[in-house]
Amino acid sequence: MAFAENAQLGVAYGLSLVSYWAQKRPRPFSASFAVTNKCNLRCHYCNTPFLDPNDLPLDEVGVIFGKLRRMGVQRLGLLGGEPLVRRDLVDMISMAKRMGFYVSVNSNLNLYSRRPEAFDQVDLVMTSLDGDADHHRANRGEKSYDGVLEAIVDLRSRGKPLMAIAVVTENNLDQPEKLIQQAEELDFQIHFQPQCMDTDIVRGGIAEDLQDEELRRFWADLLVQKKRGRPIASSVAYLEAQSRWRDFRVSAFEDPGVRCAAGRGFLYVDPQGRAYPCAYTKGKCEPIDMLAGDWQEDWSGKTPCSTCNVGPMLEFNLLYTKPLSASLAALSRIT
Ligand SMILES: C[S@@+](CC[C@H](N)C(=O)[O-])C[C@H]1O[C@@H](n2cnc3c(N)ncnc32)[C@H](O)[C@@H]1O
Numbered sequence: 227m228a229f230a231e232n233a234q235l236g237v238a239y240g241l242s243l244v245s246y247w248a249q250k251r252p253r254p255f256s257a258s259f260a261v262t263n264k265c266n267l268r269c270h271y272c273n274t275p276f277l278d279p280n281d282l283p284l285d286e287v288g289v290i291f292g293k294l295r296r297m298g299v300q301r302l303g304l305l306g307g308e309p310l311v312r313r314d315l316v317d318m319i320s321m322a323k324r325m326g327f328y329v330s331v332n333s334n335l336n337l338y339s340r341r342p343e344a345f346d347q348v349d350l351v352m353t354s355l356d357g358d359a360d361h362h363r364a365n366r367g368e369k370s371y372d373g374v375l376e377a378i379v380d381l382r383s384r385g386k387p388l389m390a391i392a393v394v395t396e397n398n399l400d401q402p403e404k405l406i407q408q409a410e411e412l413d414f415q416i417h418f419q420p421q422c423m424d425t426d427i428v429r430g431g432i433a434e435d436l437q438d439e440e441l442r443r444f445w446a447d448l449l450v451q452k453k454r455g456r457p458i459a460s461s462v463a464y465l466e467a468q469s470r471w472r473d474f475r476v477s478a479f480e481d482p483g484v485r486c487a488a489g490r491g492f493l494y495v496d497p498q499g500r501a502y503p504c505a506y507t508k509g510k511c512e513p514i515d516m517l518a519g520d521w522q523e524d525w526s527g528k529t530p531c532s533t534c535n536v537g538p539m540l541e542f543n544l545l546y547t548k549p550l551s552a553s554l555a556a557l558s559r560i561t
């Protein structure tokens with residue numbers, strides 16, 4: 227990433243942090259926009275393809291991007307569903323880049339070979355990799371591995387920064403070493419996240435015979451690998467929190483006295499333009515219509531939970547609750 231882009235992200239995060247600590251108006255520095263709920267796959271743990279299939283037209287997406295930019299958002303994550311099923315994805319990315327966002331795109335990459343140019347302007351590609359072909363398919367379905375490794379190799383040969391997300395389930399507890407080795411060979415980062423449950427965008431749950439103790443050991447082992455300098459994107463603080471998580475069947479709960487940074491540091495906008503503090507809170511609180519309303523003015527400031535182990539949310543939250551260690555970790559990744 228260019229120095230200027232790093233600096234812009236740092237400034238946006240810093241301003242957001244100040245407003246979070248001073249309990250001023252919410253000033254998120256990062257937003258996720260689900261460009262569509264539609265998807266070419268049906269992963270066992272994901273409910274997105276079964277949600278509202280209506281997408282906003284590009285001009286209305288542009289109105290929302292403009293509002294996000296004006297409230298201070300610098301980092302824009304485009305996800306889904308599967309973003310590559312939207313024909314105007316390239317136009318959307320170009321629009322976001324013209325507006326000055328740092329843009330990441332989460333894609334399963336199965337459709338990559340049809341439109342590799344879709345990623346030309348993307349700053350960070352995020353994909354899904356749950357293990358070798360068999361283990362990946364066990365979590366994500368028969369055709370889910372098709373073209374993924376080829377796409378990763380191509381993207382890396384084009385110099386695109388890439389992070390793979392592995393969702394930890396009973397099917398892939400023995401897969402981290404293979405995934406980490408693959409990340410070393412193909413030169414990408416890997417982030418591990420627990421299977422989260424009990425919200426609109428997910429389905430299913432952890433196998434009944436899988437014990438919390440086994441999962442805690444899994445995360446503690448990953449922490450050891452992280453400290454050895456393996457290419458694990460998940461932060462040390464995040465891995466420590468996962469290795470202490472009490473009940474992996476409860477992804478989030480209200481903990482009196484604990485503040486969550488969702489809505490203040492980051493937010494989520496669904497494909498119909500409804501904004502929530504984070505993706506996990508969809509269906510659990512009243513959204514703000516981003517076309518008609520104003521997040522900073524209209525949001526109640528309340529989240530339905532305050533503590534969670536949901537992959538991206540926990541990492542984002544740590545940026546606000548442990549800013550020093552999070553900033554040093556980020557610095558060590560880019561220097
Ligand atoms: C919703 S997907 C969207 C992007 C794209 N379709 C993909 O699969 O990479 C974003 C990430 O969330 C992960 N995910 C889906 N359901 C999940 C769950 N129940 N718990 C944790 N992560 C989940 C997916 O594996 C993926 O890496």
Ligand code: SF4
Binds near residue numbers: 307366
């Ligand atoms: S995780 Fe991604 S690829 Fe799988 S069903 Fe959900 S949106 Fe589609």
